[in-house]
Amino acid sequence: MTMSKSTQPTARKRIVVKLGGSMLEGLNDTFFANFKRLQEQGNDLLIVHGGGPAINKQLAKNNVVSTALNGIRVTSQEAVHIVQSTLIGQVNPNLVHQLNKAGIKALGLNGYDGNLLTCTFLNKEVYGFVGDITDVNSILLDTLLANGIVPVIACIGCTEDGEALNINGDTVASEVALAMKADSLLLVTDTAGIKIEGEVQSLISPSAIANWMESGDIYGGMIPKVEAALACLTAGIPSVQIVGDQLEGTTILHQEVFA
Missing domain, CATH: 3.40.1160.10 (Acetylglutamate kinase-like)
Known part of the structure; x- marks a missing residue:
């Protein structure tokens, strides 16, 4: 039928x-x-x-x-x-x-x-x-x-x-x-998302990332992670998440979503 x-x-x-x-050595x-x-x-x-x-x-x-x-x-x-x-x-x-x-x-x-x-x-x-x-x-x-x-x-x-x-x-x-x-x-990492002033940002845009990188709020080991995320978005993947072992963290969406 x-x-x-x-x-x-x-x-x-x-x-x-x-x-x-x-991350593989520390999965729990x-x-x-x-x-x-x-x-x-x-x-x-x-x-x-x-x-x-x-x-x-x-x-x-x-x-x-x-x-x-x-x-x-x-x-x-x-x-x-x-x-x-x-x-x-x-x-x-x-x-x-x-x-x-x-x-x-x-x-x-x-x-x-x-x-x-x-x-x-x-x-x-x-x-x-x-x-x-x-x-x-x-x-x-x-x-x-x-x-x-x-x-x-x-x-x-x-x-x-x-x-x-x-x-x-x-x-x-x-x-x-x-x-x-x-x-x-x-992207499962040892950091549960992007933290700005001590707080994990749950939903952000690529332009916000660019601003935080310029201001120095995103630095060190997080830089290659967000760059990888942005490259995936540019390639056409609807959303990219940077998460910890809880599989929760920061979701990055295309800029248009925030227009």
Whole structure:
């Protein structure tokens, strides 16, 4: 029987949750409880994660030097294999295990799985083995979400020839959110939102951020976080939230909303 428009179920919202590597080591029961609550409220959730601290440890263990340029890890051929094995072999399965243990059905993925993240070199001469995403297999992700499974995506992509490439976590989160037509992107950080004069701002505009950066109210480690959020908004994601492990914090909306 065909359902009439008036009786069709409300469309579920899609949210991409980006977990920085520094957050992964400190996830607690509060995070998983709030994550589950978001699901129960009718949201389809996808996770994108990095693994900076774990990668740094393995690079140091193997005496491989790594530098950052413009917020991107310059990745040699030797380094990319370490990044790949650390993210796919250690960080991703550990996170998937924690989610499953908390009663959240999750499946670990990387760019190789089902051609999830097809890439070209961002700029091999400058950044080495760092990827620029050309395609996201949204059909694969749609299938998992339709079956109540949370995709947990490690930031490794591959070329059409199967060469592994490291990808910036914020870039993966943004591209996945755009490909999935996500309603929101949550940047989970060690700070529960943007604080101005000691108070977390719940709803703000890009122009307010620009003013606070100019006045020095936004400073230090919050600067790259808000810059990443603004880049995602510019790319076309409706809203970006900077949140802590409670998954609550500051929501940044397009300027037009405040007009």
